[in-house]
Amino acid sequence: MKSGLLNERASGVFIIAATPFDDQGGLDLESTDRMIDFYLSCGVSGITMLGMMGEANKLSSLESTAFMKRVLARVANKVPVVVGVSHPGVDPLVEFSREAMDLGAAGVMIAPVSTLRTEENVLSYFAGVMQRLGPDVPVVVQDYPQSTLVNMSPATIQKMIELHPQFVMLKHEDCPGHSKLTRIYRGCQDGLHRSISIMVGNGGLYLPQELRRGASGAMTGFAYPEMLVAVCRLFAEQKPEAGEDLFDIYLPLVRHEVQPGLGLAIRKEALRRRGVIESSFVRAPGAKLTRDDLVELDSLMRRLERRLDSNSIRSKLA
Amino acid sequence: MKSGLLNERASGVFIIAATPFDDQGGLDLESTDRMIDFYLSCGVSGITMLGMMGEANKLSSLESTAFMKRVLARVANKVPVVVGVSHPGVDPLVEFSREAMDLGAAGVMIAPVSTLRTEENVLSYFAGVMQRLGPDVPVVVQDYPQSTLVNMSPATIQKMIELHPQFVMLKHEDCPGHSKLTRIYRGCQDGLHRSISIMVGNGGLYLPQELRRGASGAMTGFAYPEMLVAVCRLFAEQKPEAGEDLFDIYLPLVRHEVQPGLGLAIRKEALRRRGVIESSFVRAPGAKLTRDDLVELDSLMRRLERRLDSNSIRSKLA
Amino acid sequence: MKSGLLNERASGVFIIAATPFDDQGGLDLESTDRMIDFYLSCGVSGITMLGMMGEANKLSSLESTAFMKRVLARVANKVPVVVGVSHPGVDPLVEFSREAMDLGAAGVMIAPVSTLRTEENVLSYFAGVMQRLGPDVPVVVQDYPQSTLVNMSPATIQKMIELHPQFVMLKHEDCPGHSKLTRIYRGCQDGLHRSISIMVGNGGLYLPQELRRGASGAMTGFAYPEMLVAVCRLFAEQKPEAGEDLFDIYLPLVRHEVQPGLGLAIRKEALRRRGVIESSFVRAPGAKLTRDDLVELDSLMRRLERRLDSNSIRSKLA
């Protein structure tokens, strides 16, 4: 799946890309290149851009297009790129999806609009969107009720699997969501419906548990993608305990980054410290880290380094 | 105030303009002209475009600009035009505000983003936005918690009046909100803070009560603007009972239009039937009227006509 | 249906009873008697006590029982009495339901707990509750998402009709909800499922429209129950226009009472002024009417009186 369209066999880590700005808040395209190179060097299976953590809704249309072009050019088809296209209006969503696909995206990611109230509304919304996009645009459905305020039963997701062949991947980040994951995974395994890729989000907070339950991989933006990649690889190699051991070393930082809203600022600052992006600027409205927050992050990062050293872990990440 | 910038003495009716589409969902600029002429002929004091009821977030940037240009050209400074610029990101909000002001808007309307949680967050958000917009852009703050999920105490609004001279108008549509209106109005009257214009929304459902409590007028999109104008005029002429009598005749339709979500579809259909716009098309995601809904609207409109005839009301609306 | 259990043929007005307190906040059982007599004299078909508007969750268990006994004794089987038993826990709900039925209630009313998220959760919740209550307790399901935060598709309600024979009445107060009402009503008519009683709430704001669409009647607490009764009777006599004419005269007050939270205080004050209850005390936390609110209510009530006089309406209410 190095090039071409996204499909239901996608697995591993689809990293959620940050959108790098300079200290004045302008798009930083050089950091973008460096960031993409970094992600690729970590061994990710795919890249998702302009997701919720990508500050997509703080960009102008021109900026979205410029950023998308830069990312796609730098990725150069080495891995599939998914573009977040969620939008309050279906027309702009479809227009932007077409632009993304024309520029070489492998698929689009869509979260339901927050005004949907019943699950009939959800089904009807996605039916409309899928019909407008057509069968040739692979779709990732994002199930993230903590942010969208829209709840979907497993049965609703499964009906969408049946109805829409272009629905190839679920971004699963309901919480608690393990039983939901199990039900959908079993539905795939038992032939109740087509098989799709199930990528977990929620900052990866439950990644080992979810991989044990059948998740295909992770789609999240943790600032140490090499860990996510190594954990998924160890699970693929049938070494779940080793995978979970590795994960647990990073868990203090994983749980630090899942703080709603604040997490993005922490993540950008961690990427900056790792030399990946030039500035940790977050556009307004958005969290700013205080001096205390920076001291706290120092402490957590230093603790991680110490753990990595003392456990001779670094080799496992190669 | 026929031309120039919006100020705190604005009163009467600022009609919320629909955004007319054709039956295929494309912008209908000819209906736009006809609609503007209709609003002006009703005697409105101002026009608000691209508000929540204007399907602003279902337009592309190019469409927003095209529509804004058309409206401003047709209004030709006969009344002030307020442009809704609410946006999840401050940068696009500021950019679009500048475009609007450059094209001749009298001011911009801003609702708080739905992720603000405490009132400190609200104050900080608006402080940032006001600072970015600068002192020369008159601002209408929209207080509509049912839709934004953001609640503001009267004290928070009053602090914003003190802090931001460009905050010249409050779109008041909290519900229940009469006591809030009274407190802010008294704050203006008693010199607790600057006086600002207080325009009521909520479809006008409580317009007579709110005018009695000191509201400056209404900013809403009811499909019979002539009633809103006449009611405001009768109150200005110290004839509140006559104003409320007139209002009550239309109340069945007013309350029909305030149904959340569905109201826009009803409003567009009523405008279509009145010959104002060509099509009642609402972009997705949005309500579609069923056959039963259309029969119901028939009945309500016929009942209104009958009431207007039997009470020889039409003269009062001239 | 003068005595006995609630069934799916219930129609007319089930008035939502207030819970009268004295000025110190104690239960006022004498006002309770007078209030029940008043409701019966208005011609209601049933009485619902301890609903959301009945301040049920501000009573101690002992008070709930005392109030329930007093109401049931005073009603003396003249009309069926429904008892609101919604509760965060199923055990207390079941226990209180049994107590209510033992004391002579005709059925119980249940709203879903606000922590239910998907419609599968809703179905599972009600399945558990119905199973615990057993087939002999008639149940009214309250569909009021504005307050419960729980949304149910028509299909979910229809599945519950199929599954639970004791589900005999829907309290329909979703908004917008007309299409939902039509779908469920048609499901009853077309034999898609059992027929149930559909009583509308939402303060009666859309009563004529909902009766035209097939509603069985109203279950709400408007302070002028005689109007609700007369409107339902006129519709039953196939005089919808006369019914709606009568309704529209009261509409200004109906819409005044639907203000969330504040409405209960207004309703109690209106009942007090009408001589029905001794005090308009609302227990904390709850709205208190300001002097301005009282002046406003004066004005609305006087306007109503004037309309009733000038239209010689009073005879129609007899």
Next chain:
Amino acid sequence: MKSGLLNERASGVFIIAATPFDDQGGLDLESTDRMIDFYLSCGVSGITMLGMMGEANKLSSLESTAFMKRVLARVANKVPVVVGVSHPGVDPLVEFSREAMDLGAAGVMIAPVSTLRTEENVLSYFAGVMQRLGPDVPVVVQDYPQSTLVNMSPATIQKMIELHPQFVMLKHEDCPGHSKLTRIYRGCQDGLHRSISIMVGNGGLYLPQELRRGASGAMTGFAYPEMLVAVCRLFAEQKPEAGEDLFDIYLPLVRHEVQPGLGLAIRKEALRRRGVIESSFVRAPGAKLTRDDLVELDSLMRRLERRLDSNSIRSKLA
């Protein structure tokens, strides 16, 4: 503070007690005794009963009283006991608080009712409650917006510290909430207002970070209270790195238990496996663990045991 009333110097671990049921859902008072003994043996500084995790709102009044008596008798003033008294109505809240204090509670815990919308409403609600309770009832205010839907700025909490001397402890579980904690802590330190006890909740997910920022301790219900106690002790002994090292070993289970709703079922099952309570029954509506959930918990508990053994940690917990 072994006996007597709760005060602002409280620190360490106030464990949130589960409410043990038997397999039929009845109160299990023998497990209650064993559980209290277990908590005391872990070295907790206090016990909080009938909190949100204590299924308080699924008990009848009689059960609440019976459970409260049993707990207080078993604790026998060895540590202070806080009773959760949050209730939709102020009258039942006050009545139950009096009962709790009469029976020997050290204080009561109160979360704001979920219908409060502005921070003025919050201040007014607590002013009313505090006035009704009187100055002699120590109060813990629970700030848990994820569950209550009520947001409070630091300034609002600080105003309450100034206004209400009986407000002696904050249960801090806003998230992200570290900056809020720092502000309130600094307000105490810098003499901006009285000093109060700040106990952190959120399942303890950020306990080390919060202790570094000045938290007095933890009030949460993690199934391994000995870890919470040891971590607080290590911090008190100025050994934060050792404390965080110990915490991190348990973090996989801590984060497993913070899953909203499901966490309670996991916690009860973990307590059952540890021999503390007889049954992990959770009353409806509530989560039930599936076979997959049990396997998952097995795995996590076994991994913990392994870590404890290999790190010779057990001695540190003594």
